[in-house]
Amino acid sequence: MSEKLSVAIITKNEEANIEKLLNSILWVDEIVICDTGSTDRTIEICKKYNCKIFSINWEGFGKAKQSAVDKTSYNWVLSLDADEYVTEELKDEIIAVLSNPKFNCYYIKRSSFYLGKEIKHCGWNNDFPKRLFDKRKAKYNDDILHESLIVDEERGRINSRLLHYPYQSISQHIKKMNYYSDLAAQKLSDKGKKYSVLSSVFLGFAKFLNMYFIKFGFMDGKEGLLLCLNSAIGVYLKYIKTCKAN
Numbered sequence: 001m002s003e004k005l006s007v008a009i010i011t012k013n014e015e016a017n018i019e020k021l022l023n024s025i026l027w028v029d030e031i032v033i034c035d036t037g038s039t040d041r042t043i044e045i046c047k048k049y050n051c052k053i054f055s056i057n058w059e060g061f062g063k064a065k066q067s068a069v070d071k072t073s074y075n076w077v078l079s080l081d082a083d084e085y086v087t088e089e090l091k092d093e094i095i096a097v098l099s100n101p102k103f104n105c106y107y108i109k110r111s112s113f114y115l116g117k118e119i120k121h122c123g124w125n126n127d128f129p130k131r132l133f134d135k136r137k138a139k140y141n142d143d144i145l146h147e148s149l150i151v152d153e154e155r156g157r158i159n160s161r162l163l164h165y166p167y168q169s170i171s172q173h174i175k176k177m178n179y180y181s182d183l184a185a186q187k188l189s190d191k192g193k194k195y196s197v198l199s200s201v202f203l204g205f206a207k208f209l210n211m212y213f214i215k216f217g218f219m220d221g222k223e224g225l226l227l228c229l230n231s232a233i234g235v236y237l238k239y240i241k242t243c244k245a246n
Contacts, residue, residue: 003098006030006072007080010064014082015041017165022049024086027095028078034068042082060144060183069135076101077135079149083165084110090160094132103156104137105130105149112164114220114227122217122227123210127164128157145183170226177234185241195239204236 005028011018012035022045025031031051035043036058046053056067069077076098080086086094090108097106107128112119119125130138130149138151167173188194195203211217212228220227 002095003076003101004029004074005076005078005094005098006032006074007078008032008034008065008068008072009080009082010034010036010061010068011038011042011046011082012036012058013038013040013042015045016168017083018042019045020085021080021082022046022051024091025078025080027091030073032068032071034064034071036064060142060147062140062143062147065147066140066142069140072135075134075136077133079131079133080162081164085163085165087161087163090158090162093158093160097132097156097158101134104153105133105151105155106158107155108132108158108162109160110162110164112166114167114223115170116168117220117223119220119224119227121215121219122212122224122231123215130155131162132158144187145180167227170230173230177230177237181234181237181241184238188238188242194242197240197243200236200239200243203239204232207235208232 007025007028007030009021009032011033022031031049033046033051033053034056035053036056043053052071054071056064058064065079069079078094108131110127110129112124112127130151133149133151137153138149141148141150167176208228208231211231212225217224217228
C-alpha cells in the first residue's frame with residue numbers, strides 16, 4: 001500500500017507564487033502551511049485549498065521548516081518552497097517511490113529560472129535538494145539561513161524535475177539579496193568574523209568569475225550575466241555588512 005504524503009511549506013507574503021504551487025500538489029494527502037507573518041493575500045489563497053494553516057514566529061529557515069514538518073500528520077513529507085512547482089512527471093515519480101520506498105530520504109532534481117528563463121549553467125545546473133523524506137528519520141538543523149536536512153542513512157534520487165522560480169524581477173532579486181545578506185552577515189558576526197572593504201570586494205568579484213566563467217554562466221545569455229552580476233553583489237553585501245565601519 002502506498003504511503004500517505006504530507007506537504008510542508010513555510011510562507012511570508014507569497015501571494016504571487018503560492019497558488020501556482022498549490023495547484024500542482026492537489027494530489028497529496030495533506031498540505032501544511034506555516035506562515036511567518038504574511039500581510040498580503042497568502043493566507044486567503046491557502047484557505048481556498050483547504051490547507052492546514054499555522055502562524056509561527058520567525059526564528060530562521062531551519063526552525064521554520066522543522067516546525068512545518070512537525071505539524072504534518074503523516075510520516076512521509078515533501079518539503080517545498082512557495083516559489084516552486086511540481087511537474088506531472090515529478091508527481092508520477094513520487095507516487096511510484098511511495099508505493100515501495102527503498103530509502104528514507106530522496107534528493108529531487110531542481111531546475112531554476114531567472115527572469116523567466118531556465119538557467120542551465122552558473123552552478124545552478126546540478127541542484128538536487130533533499131525534499132522527500134520519512135520524518136522519523138530526518139530533521140532540519142537550526143540554521144537561520146542555509147538550513148539543511150540531516151539524514152544519517154543512504155538516500156535515493158528522483159530525476160523528474162521540481163521547477164523553481166526564485167527571482168522573477170530584478171527588484172525582487174535585490175530585495176531578497178538585501179534580506180539574505182543580512183542573515184548571512186549575522187551568522188558571520190555571531191561567529192566573531194568580520195571582513196574588510198577590500199576583502200568584501202574581492203570575494204564578490206571571485207563569485208562573479210566562478211559563476212560566469214568557470215561555471216559557464218556566459219552560456220545563459222543576458223539572464224546569465226545579470227544573475228552572475230547580482231549574485232556577486234549579494235556576496236559583497238554579505239561580507240561588507242560585517243565590517244565595523246558599516
